[in-house]
Amino acid sequence: MTTSLTPDAPTGELAGLLRPAVQRLVRVLRNQRVDMSVTLTQMSAMATLAQHGPMSAGELAAAEHVQPPSMTKVIAILEEAGLVSRESHPTDRRQAVLAITDAGRQLLDEEVQQRDRWLAAQLTTLSEAERAVLRKAVPVLDKLVVQ
Amino acid sequence: MTTSLTPDAPTGELAGLLRPAVQRLVRVLRNQRVDMSVTLTQMSAMATLAQHGPMSAGELAAAEHVQPPSMTKVIAILEEAGLVSRESHPTDRRQAVLAITDAGRQLLDEEVQQRDRWLAAQLTTLSEAERAVLRKAVPVLDKLVVQ
DNA sequence: TATTGTTATACTCTATAACTATA
């Protein structure tokens, strides 16, 4: 187990292994959710607003790596449900300023707990070393997406 | 950085971080694909057939973590494109035996190369240590899904 | 009766193109 001197081949292999692994995890996560009233996509948008604070629709679309029309739909649903608020931008009336509401934040907290029922159960079947691997992997996955 | 004595809290936090990370990676991967003639879902089904050999529609659906009707559609497209073959099961005529064709295998190889144009480029921006983290994470992610 | 797979139907997610309102 030495550091590789030929990273190219392992890199290609890694690409072919990583993609199906994450794709299947997303599928399983979608099915294992308990509260189906808010979808994974909607939860993710809310989580971004909660983490990074109020932002415009375009910024949220970029953060979520979707096109603006896709985000328009998500926002409309969340706003109607009272989970996200929208206000006019103070100086640019084209823009909307989106923010998570208290109700949204509460649902987010509940969802984390619900998610734990399955995912945490899965995670507890792993060894501490395996969980440590996943904890280390999260920021690397983020880096991969953001760059 | 000692091994944790209270795994519950970190486990919940990990669940909340891991899900959005993999969900966004799947989105970005979908967009970064070069050959759009075959979708990610279809590629994943082909890859499973290539890795594990011929199997029934039900087995393939289970392996991909989708319901049988969802797999029916995928198979129909792949069969029409000549990428997957279907034969009658020798003893049970209800079952279809699915296998990847030579054309399918070739497309799979090409796709891996195409995927590398983006993902390998991303991976080469990481340190060797970060790539090592992802390599270690892949089997753990698989374990998470399979159990 | 039980199992395998398909068909029918519907909803979510996502995209591109065209449009409106504002800068």
Added chain:
DNA sequence: TATAGTTATAGAGTATAACAATA
């Protein structure tokens, strides 16, 4: 003209329910 966002439209992916064929 350029930008922010929405509307219109279409296609992929997925599910559940009902069905047909076979065991």
